[in-house]
Amino acid sequence: MKAIVFDAYGTLFDVHSVVAACEREFPGHGAALSREWRAKQLEYTWLRSLMGRYQDFWRVTEDALGFACRARSLPLSAEASTRLMEGYLQLTAFPEAGSALSALRASHKLCILSNGSPRMLDPLVANAGLQGVFAHVLSVDAVKIYKPSPLVYELAPTHLGFDRRDIGFVSSNFWDVSGAASFGFQTFWINRTGAVPDPLGYSPVATLTSLAELRA
Amino acid sequence: MKAIVFDAYGTLFDVHSVVAACEREFPGHGAALSREWRAKQLEYTWLRSLMGRYQDFWRVTEDALGFACRARSLPLSAEASTRLMEGYLQLTAFPEAGSALSALRASHKLCILSNGSPRMLDPLVANAGLQGVFAHVLSVDAVKIYKPSPLVYELAPTHLGFDRRDIGFVSSNFWDVSGAASFGFQTFWINRTGAVPDPLGYSPVATLTSLAELRA
Numbered sequence: 001m002k003a004i005v006f007d008a009y010g011t012l013f014d015v016h017s018v019v020a021a022c023e024r025e026f027p028g029h030g031a032a033l034s035r036e037w038r039a040k041q042l043e044y045t046w047l048r049s050l051m052g053r054y055q056d057f058w059r060v061t062e063d064a065l066g067f068a069c070r071a072r073s074l075p076l077s078a079e080a081s082t083r084l085m086e087g088y089l090q091l092t093a094f095p096e097a098g099s100a101l102s103a104l105r106a107s108h109k110l111c112i113l114s115n116g117s118p119r120m121l122d123p124l125v126a127n128a129g130l131q132g133v134f135a136h137v138l139s140v141d142a143v144k145i146y147k148p149s150p151l152v153y154e155l156a157p158t159h160l161g162f163d164r165r166d167i168g169f170v171s172s173n174f175w176d177v178s179g180a181a182s183f184g185f186q187t188f189w190i191n192r193t194g195a196v197p198d199p200l201g202y203s204p205v206a207t208l209t210s211l212a213e214l215r216a
Numbered sequence: 217m218k219a220i221v222f223d224a225y226g227t228l229f230d231v232h233s234v235v236a237a238c239e240r241e242f243p244g245h246g247a248a249l250s251r252e253w254r255a256k257q258l259e260y261t262w263l264r265s266l267m268g269r270y271q272d273f274w275r276v277t278e279d280a281l282g283f284a285c286r287a288r289s290l291p292l293s294a295e296a297s298t299r300l301m302e303g304y305l306q307l308t309a310f311p312e313a314g315s316a317l318s319a320l321r322a323s324h325k326l327c328i329l330s331n332g333s334p335r336m337l338d339p340l341v342a343n344a345g346l347q348g349v350f351a352h353v354l355s356v357d358a359v360k361i362y363k364p365s366p367l368v369y370e371l372a373p374t375h376l377g378f379d380r381r382d383i384g385f386v387s388s389n390f391w392d393v394s395g396a397a398s399f400g401f402q403t404f405w406i407n408r409t410g411a412v413p414d415p416l417g418y419s420p421v422a423t424l425t426s427l428a429e430l431r432a
Contacts, residue, residue: 039255044416046262047391050365051398053417063415071412149266175263182267196287199279200260201269 001186003135004104004214005156007171008114011190012211013091013124021087025080026069033068040064045115045146054144056117061088088120093128100211101133108168109135113156117141135160148179156185168205170214178202188214217402218378219351220320220430223387224330227406228427229307229340237303241296242285249284256280261331261362270360272333277304304336309344316427317349324384325351329372333357351376364395372401384421386430394418404430 006012015038022037023030041064048054055063062085069076101110111134114121118139125137138155140146147153157164169185171177174197181187181202189197189204190211197203208214222228231254238253239246257280264270271279278301285292320326327350330337334355341353354371356362363369373380385401387393390413397403397418405413405420406427413419424430 040414043259043262043391044414046259046266047364047394047414047416049266050262050362051395051416052366053398055417067412067414146266148263150268175259178263179267182269196283198256198260198263198283200263200267201271 001108001168002162002166003109003111003160004168004170005111005113007173007176008112008116008121011170011172012093012097014094015091017091018087021084025084026074029072029074033072036068036071037065040067049146049149056141057115058117058120061085089123090127091124094211096210096212100214104214105133109160111135111156111160112137115140115146147176150183153180153183153185174198175200177204217324217384218382219325219327219376220384220386221327221329221372223389223392224328224332224337227386227388228309228313230310231307233307234303237300241300242290245288245290249288252284252287253281256283265362265365272357273331274333274336305339307340310427312426312428316430320430321349325376327351327372328353331356331362363392366399369396369399369401390414391416393420
């Protein structure tokens with residue numbers, strides 16, 4: 001492997017703070033609301049991709065939040081929506097991310113490849129002090145379609161100049177791992193929660209419980 | 217409108233019996249299991265479509281059932297899997313379907329356009345006594361990609377020989393209505409359950425509570 005490509009949300013950056021923010025806005029509904037918000041966020045990326053009606057991840061995330069609140073009859077003010085959305089700009093990196101990336105960086109080019117739009121990803125990388133760690137921070141926004149389209153994964157070999165078989169791909173989302181493996185990357189699944197793999201026809205090279213287990 | 221195209225599952229045919237069958241196999245888990253089964257069934261159609269890795273709806277439905285059981289640590293025997301899957305071949309039409317279709321048939325060509333594979337759709341139409349009602353029973357299997365890809369909706373104008381703007385499309389799934397409206401059909405949303413519409417950029421011509429409200 002010459003390069004390692006990382007998913008962002010849930011893989012490098014912890015979305016737990018978004019769950020906590022949902023609970024602050026709607027006490028007693030935080031867990032269910034944030035679960036539905038996330039489910040609809042992904043669903044809308046897949047549906048818009050198949051419809052050929054791309055909108056960026058900020059817009060899709062905002063639409064998903066609106067739906068999740070309406071579906072529960074939770075009144076979402078413009079101010080609350082802004083507060084919850086801004087949580088996505090302030091996610092912290094997982095505790096082990098910094099040291100794991102530093103170790104890997106000595107021997108591999110590192111990239112981010114995310115559904116997030118550049119204006120969502122840039123603050124995360126900056127706030128986590130990870131500027132300079134990544135050779136490229138790649139967004140689906142460049143191709144106007146979401147993961148797991150092969151057009152998205154193709155961004156990495158294109159920008160890195162390496163063959164896809166020489167690229168490792170790391171994600172905590174099994175469907176993302178499946179799409180990346182189908183494309184031809186060597187895949188690593190970060191399974192922090194004991195999740196069950198989806199039967200989509202592909203298995204990762206290895207299943208790890210944290211980024212610290214990635215060995216060069 | 218010269219023709220009316222119907223979604224099958226949940227629109228013409230009631231999937232309630234599948235929920236009941238889940239409860240018989242796994243008492244106390246029927247509602248949650250069937251909800252997850254359905255969610256994963258759709259998720260896998262979208263993911264496989266985006267990955268370019270089509271498998272037919274029978275296979276996807278079976279994979280989704282397996283996942284939903286594993287995720288809940290429910291032991292699924294081969295016999296139980298067969299029993300639950302066969303429920304999909306024995307769904308009944310909604311009570312108002314027969315008379316609504318008979319009335320519409322006098323003035324419009326009628327079609328089914330479904331994610332289901334032909335071997336799944338044919339028994340449903342036959343068991344409901346609806347042979348001869350539909351000019352075409354169209355399956356995504358002909359194009360090896362799932363709804364809401366425009367390649368799927370294109371099957372209807374191709375087989376009917378009508379312009380897409382002269383075709384009505386009826387579904388109980390709002391995302392299917394959205395995909396069909398994005399394609400250019402006149403859409404009708406059957407909302408039997410008071411569901412909240414998904415913000416995907418499209419609204420139906422009308423929202424109805426049953427097929428009986430479709431007026432010629």
